[in-house]
Amino acid sequence: MHASGVWAGVTPLEEAWNLADIMNPSTTTKAELQRHGxxxxxxxxxxxxxxxxHFELHIEQGPILEGSNxxxxxxxxxxxxxxxxxxxxxxxxxxxxxxxxxRKDPLLAAAKMVVHSNExxxxxxxxxxxxxxxxxxxxxTNTLPAQVVFTLDIRHPSHEVVKxxxxxxxxxxxxIAMEDGKGVDVxxxxxxxxxxxxxxxxxxxxxxxxxxxxxxxxxxxxxxSGAGHDSxxxxxxxxxxxxxxxxKDGVSHHPTEYCSPEDW
Amino acid sequence: MHASGVWAGVTPLEEAWNLADIMNPSTTTKAELQRHGxxxxxxxxxxxxxxxxHFELHIEQGPILEGSNxxxxxxxxxxxxxxxxxxxxxxxxxxxxxxxxxRKDPLLAAAKMVVHSNExxxxxxxxxxxxxxxxxxxxxTNTLPAQVVFTLDIRHPSHEVVKxxxxxxxxxxxxIAMEDGKGVDVxxxxxxxxxxxxxxxxxxxxxxxxxxxxxxxxxxxxxxSGAGHDSxxxxxxxxxxxxxxxxKDGVSHHPTEYCSPEDW
Numbered sequence: 226m227h228a229s230g231v232w233a234g235v236t237p238l239e240e241a242w243n244l245a246d247i248m249n250p251s252t253t254t255k256a257e258l259q260r261h262g263x264x265x266x267x268x269x270x271x272x273x274x275x276x277x278x279h280f281e282l283h284i285e286q287g288p289i290l291e292g293s294n295x296x297x298x299x300x301x302x303x304x305x306x307x308x309x310x311x312x313x314x315x316x317x318x319x320x321x322x323x324x325x326x327x328r329k330d331p332l333l334a335a336a337k338m339v340v341h342s343n344e345x346x347x348x349x350x351x352x353x354x355x356x357x358x359x360x361x362x363x364x365x366t367n368t369l370p371a372q373v374v375f376t377l378d379i380r381h382p383s384h385e386v387v388k389x390x391x392x393x394x395x396x397x398x399x400x401i402a403m404e405d406g407k408g409v410d411v412x413x414x415x416x417x418x419x420x421x422x423x424x425x426x427x428x429x430x431x432x433x434x435x436x437x438x439x440x441x442x443x444x445x446x447x448x449x450s451g452a453g454h455d456s457x458x459x460x461x462x463x464x465x466x467x468x469x470x471x472x473k474d475g476v477s478h479h480p481t482e483y484c485s486p487e488d489w
Numbered sequence: 490m491h492a493s494g495v496w497a498g499v500t501p502l503e504e505a506w507n508l509a510d511i512m513n514p515s516t517t518t519k520a521e522l523q524r525h526g527x528x529x530x531x532x533x534x535x536x537x538x539x540x541x542x543h544f545e546l547h548i549e550q551g552p553i554l555e556g557s558n559x560x561x562x563x564x565x566x567x568x569x570x571x572x573x574x575x576x577x578x579x580x581x582x583x584x585x586x587x588x589x590x591x592r593k594d595p596l597l598a599a600a601k602m603v604v605h606s607n608e609x610x611x612x613x614x615x616x617x618x619x620x621x622x623x624x625x626x627x628x629x630t631n632t633l634p635a636q637v638v639f640t641l642d643i644r645h646p647s648h649e650v651v652k653x654x655x656x657x658x659x660x661x662x663x664x665i666a667m668e669d670g671k672g673v674d675v676x677x678x679x680x681x682x683x684x685x686x687x688x689x690x691x692x693x694x695x696x697x698x699x700x701x702x703x704x705x706x707x708x709x710x711x712x713x714s715g716a717g718h719d720s721x722x723x724x725x726x727x728x729x730x731x732x733x734x735x736x737k738d739g740v741s742h743h744p745t746e747y748c749s750p751e752d753w
Contacts, residue, residue, distance in 0.1 A: 287586035306585060308630050317743050320618035320642045321570060322551035322715035325611065327739055332619050336603035343597055343669075347589065354584035355596050356632045360622055366572050366640040366680070367716075368620045368742065376630040378584045405607075416630070451586035452631075475591055478632065479581050 227254065229455035231269045233462050238269065271462045278428060279459035281467045284484045286452055288475030296488065297436040298448035298469030299429055303457050305384035305421040307391055309377040311338065311398065314410040317371045328369060328406035332360070335373040337401045338394075338411075342377055345393050351381035352451075353390065376416075382449050384420040391415075422457050428466025436468075491518065493719035495533045497726050502533065535726045542692060543723035545731045548748045550716055552739030560752065561700040562712035562733030563693055567721050569648035569685040571655055573641040575602065575662065578674040581635045592633060592670035596624070599637040601665045602658075602675075606641055609657050615645035616715075617654065640680075646713050648684040655679075686721050692730025700732075 227244070230236035242255035258264040267274060285291075290298050315331035339355045346353035357376040364370040377394065381387050395413060402411045436445035448469055459465045473483040491508070494500030506519035522528040531538060549555075554562050579595035603619045610617035621640040628634040641658065645651050659677060666675045693711075700709035712733055723729045737747040 285586065286583050287588065288591045289588070292591075304585070316740075318739075319550050319716055319741055320616065320620060321568070321644050321717070322549065322741070323739060324551065324553070325607075325616070327552045327556075330618075332622060333603060333607055336600040336619075339597060339600035340604055343589075352584065352589070354594075354631075354633060355600075356584060356628050356630050356634065358596060358622060358624055358637075364620050366620050366642050367618075369618060370620065373622075378630050380585050452583055453585070475582075475587060476580075477583055477586070 226453055226455055226458060228269060229458040232271055232274070233458035234270065235458055235461070276459065276463045278425075278464040278466075279456060280428065280432070280465075281454060281456045281459075282489075283454060283467060283469060284472035284477060284482070285448070285469040285475065286472060286477035289448060290446070290469060290471045291473070291475065293446060295444060295446040296440040296471065297432075297445040299432045299436060299445055300424060300450050300456075300467035300469055301429065301447050302382075302421055302423040303419075303450040303453060304380050304382045305387045306378060306380040306417070306419050306453070307387050307415060308417040309379070309391065309394070310414045310416055311335070311375050311377055312412045312414075313338070313373045313375075313402070314412075315369065315371060315373075318369045320367045320369060323369070325406055329409050330369050330406060331373040331409050332370055333405055334401055334409045334411070335375055337404070338398050339375065341397045341401060342379075342390075342394050345390050345397065346379065349381065349386055349390060351379060351386055351390055353380075353394075354378045380451065382421055419453065419457070422460055424456065424460060424466045425464035428464050432466050432468050490717055490719055490722060492533060493722040496535055496538070497722035498534065499722055499725070540723065540727045542689075542728040542730075543720060544692065544696070544729075545718060545720045545723075546753075547718060547731060547733060548736035548741060548746070549712070549733040549739065550736065550741035553712060554710070554733060554735045555737070555739065557710060559708060559710045560704040560735065561696075561709040563696045563700060563709055564688060564714050564720075564731035564733055565693065565711050566646075566685060566687040567683075567714040567717060568644050568646045569651045570642060570644040570681070570683050570717070571651050571679060572681040573643070573655065573658070574678045574680055575599070575639050575641055576676045576678075577602070577637045577639075577666070578676075579633065579635060579637075582633045584631045584633060587633070590670055593673050594633050594670060595637040595673050596634055597669055598665055598673045598675070599639055601668070602662050603639065605661045605665060606643075606654075606658050609654050609661065610643065613645065613650055613654060615643065615650055615654055617644075617658075618642045644715065646685055683717065683721070686724055688720065688724060688730045689728035692728050696730050696732055 246252035313331035315329035342353040359374045360370045470488040510516035577595035579593035606617040623638045624634045734752040
């Protein structure tokens with residue numbers, strides 16, 4: 226979504242060019258484009274390179290088509306999501322000599338927050354997920370860490386529900402922060418906020434008709450995209466639609482990702 | 490406890506010498522002893538260097554003396570502890586496209602296990618603590634990791650209670666592993682198991698009498714050591730006792746550790 230963000234005027238060109246490898250800050254997008262001979266001369270923008278419409282074919286990256294035995298997904302839009310970074314500050318302590326009532330244990334509190342966010346999301350038919358959970362270097366079996374930083378990715382087809390869960394997380398996390406020992410401090414920052422996208426009705430209709438012709442009326446279904454895609458950005462500028470096909474076990478971004486030649 | 494373990498015949502000399510820096514495997518205990526001129530000629534053993542009795546003065550490393558307004562702790566012994574490494578295996582997945590019922594989320598399961606072990610320990614007046622919680626490199630905000638490894642340090646004055654909590658953790662963790670989505674796999678390994686130690690009654694009595702003479706009968710109290718100490722090993726060979734003094738806020742192994750000259 227890097228280039229489509231620049232094309233749609235959402236991401237400034239310099240910001241995209243300067244994005245660096247997380248492991249090696251001298252490796253930037255621009256340096257790699259140059260190295261591979263891909264730094265072209267045409268300005269990357271919808272003005273200099275306009276599109277009349279945008280259709281994107283993609284694997285579903287989830288198990289819904291496979292589980293429903295449908296060959297084609299007519300993507301209605303992309304769900305809303307908000308990414309949070311939660312920092313829980315406590316105090317290092319020796320695990321053997323520090324009674325529970327004297328602790329400021331950020332790891333216990335963070336574990337409770339992860340569990341609580343999952344419960345809140347389940348109640349509302351949303352998703353809440355933690356993919357990063359970091360402790361300072363040097364924490365060990367017999368010490369409590371001073372800090373835990375974790376991410377929270379909240380998703381739902383409606384931005385309103387995402388905001389509601391975020392707000393309930395703030396309330397719940399602040400309560401959890403006071404529950405054990407001498408309490409911990411919690412700060413919650415919003416890293417990314419993306420409202421839901423609805424694709425163009427003409428594009429959806431065109432995809433539905435084409436699917437009916439190829440796989441029959443029982444072969445396709447309407448589906449919401451769980452992930453972000455280039456089409457999220459192009460939909461701001463021109464009529465856009467997406468076509469999903471099955472991938473094995475819903476797996477993506479992994480060596481076992483597979484889409485059969487027939488499905489593609 | 491490295492050298493006292495060798496002295497007491499618990500740790501083989503070669504094992505102690507070969508212990509390497511976690512960051513730099515070529516830096517071993519033996520190499521560092523040589524470099525500093527501390528590699529002596531006397532054999533490190535209770536046979537070649539016998540002790541009639543062993544008394545050890547130490548900061549409490551906890552808040553109990555300070556909270557009870559006592560100047561001296563007559564240490565009755567060291568509590569039992571068991572260190573576990575828990576490995577939770579799931580499957581990487583995209584957070585946006587993978588519904589809860591299709592996930593094998595090791596981080597959610599591990600968070601629930603940390604919370605559960607804390608509840609089990611609280612019920613029995615024991616301690617359960619997690620100081621290490623590791624995810625594979627490369628996990629990110631919008632992916633679930635494939636694996637989480639965390640440590641569990643269980644402590645109680647009685648080894649029987651430690652074993653009981655360990656056994657309840659196995660039961661509870663296996664149940665948690667099946668609770669969400671398609672489940673996760675959990676394996677629990679015992680890294681260290683140390684039964685409780687009782688110090689010698691003559692040594693404890695000698696310390697109590699001396700404390701009474703210096704700080705008065707109201708100035709001291711019996712106390713259990715939460716941490717391991719050299720005295721745990723010497724107590725296997727000769728009569729042993731320990732004296733605890735206050736440290737500020739119970740903090741140790743930290744730049745803010747402080748014991749007043751008067752207390753010492």
